Amino acid sequence: METFNAWAPLLRHLIELAAMLAFALSGVLEGARKRLDPVGVCVVAFLAAFGGGTLRDLLLDQRPFFWIRHSDYVWGILGLSVCALLFMRQRHFEPTERAIQIPDAIGLGLFTAVGVDTAQALGMPSLIAVLMGVITGVFGGVLRDIVCNEIPKAFNDHRPYAVCAFAGAWLYLGLRNGQADETTALVACVLLTAGLRGLAVWRNWQLPGWRH
Amino acid sequence: METFNAWAPLLRHLIELAAMLAFALSGVLEGARKRLDPVGVCVVAFLAAFGGGTLRDLLLDQRPFFWIRHSDYVWGILGLSVCALLFMRQRHFEPTERAIQIPDAIGLGLFTAVGVDTAQALGMPSLIAVLMGVITGVFGGVLRDIVCNEIPKAFNDHRPYAVCAFAGAWLYLGLRNGQADETTALVACVLLTAGLRGLAVWRNWQLPGWRH
Amino acid sequence: METFNAWAPLLRHLIELAAMLAFALSGVLEGARKRLDPVGVCVVAFLAAFGGGTLRDLLLDQRPFFWIRHSDYVWGILGLSVCALLFMRQRHFEPTERAIQIPDAIGLGLFTAVGVDTAQALGMPSLIAVLMGVITGVFGGVLRDIVCNEIPKAFNDHRPYAVCAFAGAWLYLGLRNGQADETTALVACVLLTAGLRGLAVWRNWQLPGWRH
Structure with a gap:
């Protein structure tokens, strides 16, 4: 554990970078599909x-x-966008989209953990802290879709996404209230959120819809 | 008046709850019409x-x-949404939408009154205080429509909605400047706003449009 | 220069008013095209x-x-909108839209200069100050398009707009870091931004798009 704690900041930084890259790439793909200009x-x-x-x-x-x-x-984001414009072609979209699922799930987990951690440190009530975790993880994609003039995918594709973040954030709070230390709670939150999201994609889980 | 003042906080709280419920229900209906998922x-x-x-x-x-x-x-909002998902069917939409007009009009009045009251207490100039009242009453619905990828109904259905809030908010300011006490001004604002909105729905008033 | 400095505040105020009017008018035109109601x-x-x-x-x-x-x-904005509703007809849209390009370009320049100036005075890092300039100049139009349920024109019409503001804002920072005084830097930023935008409209420049 001693060794792990020494490596933890670097590890966290690396995952954070990967998550940010994954989310930025999802934005680039969405922009490309909508034929946006470089700006x-x-x-x-x-x-x-x-x-x-x-x-x-x-x-x-x-x-x-x-x-x-x-x-x-x-x-970094500006550079990524320019590189994508220079080197990405239509035929790359399909495989990129599939490959992006893994960092996107990890990113969702990490952003959720960071969000709930921040809100909890400010003394927010439990539900608000959880919502802040979910907002951190999910609303990047929501804003991306609103600017691209679409109903946010997180709200109508009936695949669990925000729900995974919701579960992970509650686990974080539960562990913290049970006297677990911050690192353990963060790691557990990331693992549960990303794991659930991964399972949901792999097993093609569906949220219940409206009955007629 | 003594008796009324004792009951006033409870009354205000009940109307506020009803208004919030009415607005939340309008969101649930919009979400259902767009086939959003539970999230x-x-x-x-x-x-x-x-x-x-x-x-x-x-x-x-x-x-x-x-x-x-x-x-x-x-x-409460989470519970309401889950209940709606469990128990609401397509055939309930039409009557719900008509029944919702009354709490929605009251809600518009109350939210406007609260908004202009808050801004006035902070010493905002008259027009800004009025705009804050209108924003409080109207922009919940505007954000709802933007997320659902529609032009906000408040901006293009040509039926007075924000205009009623605008009139009510000026009445509030006029009464306060004429030395009326806060409760009177609040009640008058709610009554005028909700009354105008009710009349507009009942008599099917139309705002003037663009001429050719 | 003495004489100019005495006239500068008035001049700046007049251009600012013209810019605000130009942007407001672009909003009115967009609203009219979408058949919005007066609100x-x-x-x-x-x-x-x-x-x-x-x-x-x-x-x-x-x-x-x-x-x-x-x-x-x-x-002023409320009055402008009401006047437009009363006096503007479909046949005015086309010439108005062309005539608006000039104040819009000047407005873009001025808003960018004001934005980068504000952010720099707060000690923001260079890139952030530049982005704040671009946001000030460009995001009025972006919000206008989002409310009107369109993909923001600044993001998909492939004509340089934000890019002109980006260049102008860097010029401002470059001059300030080279010990130029604030007025010089502001004027240079406005001239470069508005000039580039004017050239882009006149010569019909295109941003590079996605290759297949």
């Missing part, structure tokens, strides 16, 4: 990567935003 | 019920938000 | 004129907003 692709990638965390910080009145503290990450 | 229905109901007040507090920099202070109301 | 037209005009600056101030946590400090401008 639009950058904005949508940016919204997908940072939108959830920014909305959370706006609601919790936390400044400065993550991307204002780390403006090099914004350069 | 989407909850989010849209939440936005319709709390979106206007949250936007007002964001613009006026007031924290914590209403739904963060009262997280039990969020549970 | 919708006012809201869209308001969003187009003040949306970019408000989003910037929200992100930078600056209060009170421009339109709260100057509520007479809000009256």
Whole structure:
């Protein structure tokens, strides 16, 4: 455990980077499918990567935003978008979309864990902390879809996404209230959220719909 | 009047609950019509019920938000959405939509009164206070429609809605400037707004449109 | 130069008014094309004129907003919308749209200059300051298009718009870092941004698109 704790910050940073990249890439793909111009692709990638965390910080009145503290990450998103415009062709979309599911699930887990952790540290009530976790994980994609003039996929594709984040965030709170330390709770939240999401994609789970 | 003042907080609380329920239900109906999944229905109901007040507090920099202070109301919205998913069928939509007009009109009145009251207490200029009242009453529905990928109904169905809130909010300010006490002004604002909206629905009033 | 400095505030104020009017008018035109009702037209005009600056101030946590400090401008927008409803006919749309390009380009330049200036004074990193300039200039139109249920024109019409603001904002920062005084940097930013945008419209420049 001693060894793990020494490696933990680096590990967390790496996963965080992977998650941000995965979300940004989902924005680039969405922008490409809608034939946006380079400016639009950058904005949508940016919204997908940072939108959830920014909305959370706006609601919790936390400044400065993550991307204002780390403006090099914004350069990264700009670079990614330009590379995608230069090198990506229509025939790459299909395989990219499938490959993106794994970092997207991990990203959902990590963003949820970070969000619930932040809100809990500010002393929010349980349900609000959980919602902040879900918002951090899910609303990047929601803003991406709103700008692209679509109903957010998280709200109408009937596959569990926000629900996985909801479950993971409650696990985090349960562990913290049961005196588990922060690292354990964070890791458990990431594993449950990403695991559930992975299972949902793999087994093609469906949320119940409207009956007639 | 003595007796009324004792009952006033309870009465106000009950109307507020009814208004919130009416707005949430309008969100559930919209979500159902768009075949959203359960997550989407909850989010849209939440936005319709709390979106206007949250936007007002964001613009006026007031924290914590209403739904963060009262997280039990969020549970209520979640419960309402789940019940709607379990028990509502297509054939219920039409009558529900008509029945919802009354609490929706009362809700518009009450949210407008609360909004203009909040902004006036912060010393905002008259027009800004009025706009904050209108935003509180109207923008829940606007956010609901934007997420559902429609042009907000408040902006293109040519039936007076925001205009009723606008009139009610000016009445509130006029009474306050004429030394009326807060309760009188609030009640007058609710009555005028809800009354005008009710009349508009009943007599099928139309706002003037574009000429050719 | 002495004489110019005495006239500068008035000049800046006049250009600012012209820019706000141009943006508001673009909102009115968009609302008219979508057959919005008078309420919708006012809201869209308001969003187009003040949306970019408000989003910037929200992100930078600056209060009170421009339109709260100057509520007479809000009256101006309301009056403009009402006049447009009364006097504008379908046959006016086409010439108005062409005539609007010039104040729109100047407005883009001025809003960008104001935005980057504000963010730089708050000590933001370069890229963030530039983005704040671009957001101030561009996001009024983006919010206008989102409310009108369209993909924002700035993101998919493949004509340089945000890119001109991006270039102008970097010029501002470059001059400030090279010890130029604020007025010079502001004027240069406005001239470059508006000039590039004017050239782009005149020569019909196109941003590169997706290859197949």
